[in-house]
Amino acid sequence: MIIPDYHVHTSFSPDSQMKPEEAIRAAIAAGVTDICFTEHMDLGHHMEMYDCAPDFAGQEETISRLRETYPEINIGKGIEAGYIAETAEETVEVLAKQNFDFVLLSTHCADGFDCGVPESKRGRDKITAYKRYLETVYDSVTDDRLTSYYDCVSHIGYIAKGLHYEDNSFPYQLFPELMDTILREIIKRGKGIEVNTSGMDRGGHVLPHPSIIRRYKELGGRIITIGSDAHKSEKVGAYIKDTLAIIKDAGFEEITVFEKRVPKFIKITL
Numbered sequence: 184m185i186i187p188d189y190h191v192h193t194s195f196s197p198d199s200q201m202k203p204e205e206a207i208r209a210a211i212a213a214g215v216t217d218i219c220f221t222e223h224m225d226l227g228h229h230m231e232m233y234d235c236a237p238d239f240a241g242q243e244e245t246i247s248r249l250r251e252t253y254p255e256i257n258i259g260k261g262i263e264a265g266y267i268a269e270t271a272e273e274t275v276e277v278l279a280k281q282n283f284d285f286v287l288l289s290t291h292c293a294d295g296f297d298c299g300v301p302e303s304k305r306g307r308d309k310i311t312a313y314k315r316y317l318e319t320v321y322d323s324v325t326d327d328r329l330t331s332y333y334d335c336v337s338h339i340g341y342i343a344k345g346l347h348y349e350d351n352s353f354p355y356q357l358f359p360e361l362m363d364t365i366l367r368e369i370i371k372r373g374k375g376i377e378v379n380t381s382g383m384d385r386g387g388h389v390l391p392h393p394s395i396i397r398r399y400k401e402l403g404g405r406i407i408t409i410g411s412d413a414h415k416s417e418k419v420g421a422y423i424k425d426t427l428a429i430i431k432d433a434g435f436e437e438i439t440v441f442e443k444r445v446p447k448f449i450k451i452t453l
């Protein structure tokens with residue numbers, strides 16, 4: 184049975200102290216069979232600590248060593264590229280020079296603020312704030328400069344993790360038309376979506392919401408990955424099995440992993 188965790192941060196990300204080897208050990212202990220390190224790169228982020236790229240040479244060297252030491256787990260080299268329109272060209276320039284197994288495209292910021300911080304709310308009601316976030320997701324997937332350089336759109340509904348409102352949930356029914364447009368663009372461009380389990384602890388549901396996963400399937404979506412977004416060892420592999428069940432329930436028979444940015448479809452067996 185495959186248990187992939189395709190969204191893990193380590194000390195190569197500015198907001199994690201977890202050593203890559205610690206992540207591998209935690210993954211093996213949690214039954215994870217395929218892990219991908221997706222370090223942060225958010226060029227132009229308003230918080231200075233995020234406005235940087237990882238040490239790619241160090242990441243490469245570490246992964247080669249870990250692959251030799253832990254042959255029992257598949258280890259992917261990935262990145263989580265944050266979308267900020269103003270720095271898209273700079274981002275592409277960096278991505279084009281690296282050989283990744285997997286690239287996530289993430290919308291963290293809308294209107295200049297990370298949607299996870301209280302400033303992004305700025306007196307706005309839920310619908311207004313969530314809509315601006317989703318419009319930025321739309322901008323990211325229709326930005327032709329980036330299309331060749333990523334594989335999956337990460338955590339649609341990320342703003343729910345900001346916990347700004349009494350009910351933070353982000354179901355399909357909030358913006359059906361805009362959501363359909365985004366999902367159709369993703370499918371048309373040969374990209375996929377990531378189901379991020381970190382929303383279970385912050386936001387109340389996986390991201391995207393199961394109703395959006397179902398809709399993605401209905402519209403013909405096939406590429407779908409799963410990731411914990413762990414920044415600490417205790418979160419590696421968290422909720423992965425439950426989420427595989429959610430994905431299967433939405434109509435998917437297969438989960439996707441990547442090697443050198445080529446998708447591989449593997450039957451979900453639970």
Ligand SMILES: [Zn+2]
Pocket residue numbers: 263289291337338
């Ligand atoms: Zn993210």
Ligand SMILES: [Zn+2]
Pocket residue numbers: 190192263412
């Ligand atoms: Zn992440």
